[in-house]
Amino acid sequence: MEILIKNSNSITKPKSECLVITVNSDKNQSDLVKEIDEATNGLVSQLIKSGDISSELGKTTFLYSCSSILNQELLFVGCGKLKEFDTNQSKQVIQAVVKELLAKKVKSVNWDLLTVKSTANIEIVKKLPQIINKMTYCFDQFKTKKSPTPNLDKINLICNDKKQSESLTNGLLQGQIIADAISTTKTIANMxxxxxxxxxxxxxxxxxxxxxxxxxxxxxxxxxxxxxxxxxxxxxxxxxxxxxxxxxxxxxxxxxxxxxxxxxxxxxxxxxxxxxxxxxxxxxxxxxxxxxxxxxxxxxxxxxxxxxxxxxxxxxxxxxxxxxxxxxxxxxxxxxxxxxxxxxxxxxxxxxxxxxxxxxxxxxxxxxxxxxxxxxxxxxxxxxxxxxxxxxxxxxxxxxxxxxxxxxxxxxxxxxxxxxxxxxxxxxxxxxxxxxxxxxxxxxxxxxxxxxxxxxxxxxxxxxxxxxxxxxxxxxxxxxxxxxxxxxxxxxx
Structure with a gap:
């Protein structure tokens, strides 16, 4: 699986199969949520107001094509109150999103995870590969029928803070290396x-x-x-x-x-x-x-x-x-x-x-x-x-x-x-x-x-x-x- 940091003020670029968008329980949503709301002619704000899109931590809402402009699937995930959002809460968000993406067999996504709270971003990008590896790891070397390979193969993490770009890229690399080391350890131990x-x-x-x-x-x-x-x-x-x-x-x-x-x-x-x-x-x-x-x-x-x-x-x-x-x-x-x-x-x-x-x-x-x-x-x-x-x-x-x-x-x-x-x-x-x-x-x-x-x-x-x-x-x-x-x-x- 490829995970990349993409500097952009828009979640719709580069193109992907699905957009993952965080919603909070504060009064104001992010600019990226507002961008999606405009593209859906106000549908998103209506669903947030009605509670059909929940801001509760880890709650997900999956919407299929609801905009000819976007032509992408939408996955909303609640992150609770921004003031309380930290690396522990991000773990719940990541687990909920990845579980949904794997279930829906989504191949590529753009995700606004790094726009929620910039002070937590370094730890988030280090944890992300580890959480995904834990959820997708499979030891089936000795099974005649192998487990299916997860469809999810590309995640673009949208970042609108260019100053963080280098440190986030380094943190992500560290996270991927740690995740690989954990998987290797598990495989040897499972033998x-x-x-x-x-x-x-x-x-x-x-x-x-x-x-x-x-x-x-x-x-x-x-x-x-x-x-x-x-x-x-x-x-x-x-x-x-x-x-x-x-x-x-x-x-x-x-x-x-x-x-x-x-x-x-x-x-x-x-x-x-x-x-x-x-x-x-x-x-x-x-x-x-x-x-x-x-x-x-x-x-x-x-x-x-x-x-x-x-x-x-x-x-x-x-x-x-x-x-x-x-x-x-x-x-x-x-x-x-x-x-x-x-x-x-x-x-x-x-x-x-x-x-x-x-x-x-x-x-x-x-x-x-x-x-x-x-x-x-x-x-x-x-x-x-x-x-x-x-x-x-x-x-x-x-x-x-x-x-x-x-x-x-x-x-x-x-x-x-x-x-x-x-x-x-x-x-x-x-x-x-x-x-x-x-x-x-x-x-x-x-x-x-x-x-x-x-x-x-x-x-x-x-x-x-x-x-x-x-x-x-x-x-x-x-x-x-x-x-x-x-x-x-x-x-x-």
């Missing part, structure tokens, strides 16, 4: 585990590296991980026939190629059976989504390369599979991590933190400016925050605050949870330095406490996306969160 294993993640990264010369990709297999004493990481994958592989994607966009990078570490459990502490069968099919952290890293690194950000970024996909087998690690085992800290295994289904702790130790070599790990780590996070907010914890208050701030700006909400010494006591072990599971109480926080033991040498934040990375039920599928939040964070650096 079944018999296709998507650690090798698949590595291969995808190599393809990305070939596409973008600014990216350097390297992969560490089990032999390399063993040389690094990443024993916790390796223990988790011991029961799988698929090799554990950690894939590193490096981007050097700063003038100083040796400048401290921003590091992202994604949990990549391509399937999590729970191991010896096996999960209940109900819902286990969704454990293919336990690699959404790694998929997020991939999507963000794709966007970083396309945005050509002037910073250095390192993305780590910690690929692994947790399966029950005669060679699997067991409850009661004691593992020596790459850092030298010993861990008593209480539950083999608390495996993500074992993979991450070694990966978090590994990235010390980059002398990072900040490190953010992204993981579908705990069901407890769903209990705490539902499916609405990503849980955020960390050892640096400024970093945590910044992530929460950009999450709200990106419309990809996050919420800070406490992480203090009261919780640290829950992961003490009687026979090792720490245990890998601190019990039910505060499970999300004690998991973060575990990771915090391996992140003392840099500023670190942990994103628990167990409740936000995918949805269950009839609409089962990956959401692509928190790609938008992380790209917004990197854009502000």
């Amino acid at each position: 079944p585990s018999n296709v998507c294993n650690a090798q698949y993640l590595a291969d995808q990264a190599k393809q990305l590296g070939k596409k973008h010369s600014s990216l350097k990709v390297s992969c560490l297999g089990e032999k390399e991980l063993a040389k690094l004493n990443m024993n916790a990481y390796l223990a988790v994958g011991r029961g799988s026939a698929n090799e554990s592989i950690m894939t590193i994607i490096e981007y050097h966009g700063a003038k100083d190629k040796k400048a401290q990078p921003y590091v992202l570490v994604g949990k990549g459990l391509t399937f999590d059976s729970g191991g010896i502490s096996i999960k209940p069968s109900a819902g286990m099919d969704e454990m293919k989504y336990d690699m959404c952290g790694a998929a997020t890293v991939y999507g963000v690194m794709q966007a970083v390369a396309e945005l050509k950000l002037p910073i250095n970024v390192v993305g780590v996909m910690a690929g692994c599979e947790n399966m029950p087998d005669g060679n699997s690690y067991r409850p009661g085992d004691i593992l020596t991590t790459m850092s030298g800290i010993t861990v008593e295994v209480i539950n083999t289904d608390a495996e993500g933190r074992l993979v991450l702790c070694d990966a978090l130790t590994y990235v010390e070599r980059y002398k990072p400016k900040t490190v953010i790990d992204i993981a579908t780590l705990t069901g407890a996070c769903i209990v705490a925050l539902g499916h609405h907010y990503t849980g955020v914890m960390g050892n640096n208050k400024n970093l945590v605050n910044e992530l929460v701030l950009v999450s709200n700006k990106a419309g990809d909400k996050a919420w800070e949870l406490p992480i203090d010494n009261d919780f640290q006591e829950q992961i003490n072990s009687t026979c090792a330095d720490i245990v890998n599971a601190g019990g039910r109480d505060g499970g999300t926080i004690t998991a973060a406490c575990f990771l915090s033991r391996f992140t003392e040498k840099y500023h670190w934040a942990h994103l628990d996306i167990a409740g936000t990375a995918w949805q269950s039920g009839a609409k089962k599928g990956a959401t692509g969160r928190p790609v938008a939040m992380l790209i917004e964070y990197l854009l502000t650096q």
Whole structure:
């Protein structure tokens, strides 16, 4: 789909199949509405006055040919009071319009969305491609009957403020890149585990590296991980026939190629059976989504390369599979991590933190400016925050605050949870330095406490996306969160 910014004082030019016009509940309508009213001999003002064209937020009214002058279909959408119109309300307007256009199989439109409230325009053009992609995304690679391609292929956004033209074009480009990154993340995350294993993640990264010369990709297999004493990481994958592989994607966009990078570490459990502490069968099919952290890293690194950000970024996909087998690690085992800290295994289904702790130790070599790990780590996070907010914890208050701030700006909400010494006591072990599971109480926080033991040498934040990375039920599928939040964070650096 092509989205363009068109500078014009008229919504009828350039020519399109349909005109999308916003109406407000204030006394005066826009000049573009008045233009359409004149072209319809006053019909539009009559319908607004009678209430047949509603100004209520998100309410749509579709009119077929009602003017020989226009010879175009008309779609009116309410935007409520102009004073209250912001990016959140624009989202409702966009969703309502796109839903109607798709239902009517409209191919091209001129839309006056950018004439409603100029102060909100930059965020609107960034959100628009993301909203459309969310509404039209389809994962049907494995279906014999493919879903029909949406007819809507061109949107002209009419803008009557030439001063905003360049910034709007840049904002739209950013939005399209973010939308593509989210879709890519969703597609990788939706792949079944018999296709998507650690090798698949590595291969995808190599393809990305070939596409973008600014990216350097390297992969560490089990032999390399063993040389690094990443024993916790390796223990988790011991029961799988698929090799554990950690894939590193490096981007050097700063003038100083040796400048401290921003590091992202994604949990990549391509399937999590729970191991010896096996999960209940109900819902286990969704454990293919336990690699959404790694998929997020991939999507963000794709966007970083396309945005050509002037910073250095390192993305780590910690690929692994947790399966029950005669060679699997067991409850009661004691593992020596790459850092030298010993861990008593209480539950083999608390495996993500074992993979991450070694990966978090590994990235010390980059002398990072900040490190953010992204993981579908705990069901407890769903209990705490539902499916609405990503849980955020960390050892640096400024970093945590910044992530929460950009999450709200990106419309990809996050919420800070406490992480203090009261919780640290829950992961003490009687026979090792720490245990890998601190019990039910505060499970999300004690998991973060575990990771915090391996992140003392840099500023670190942990994103628990167990409740936000995918949805269950009839609409089962990956959401692509928190790609938008992380790209917004990197854009502000």
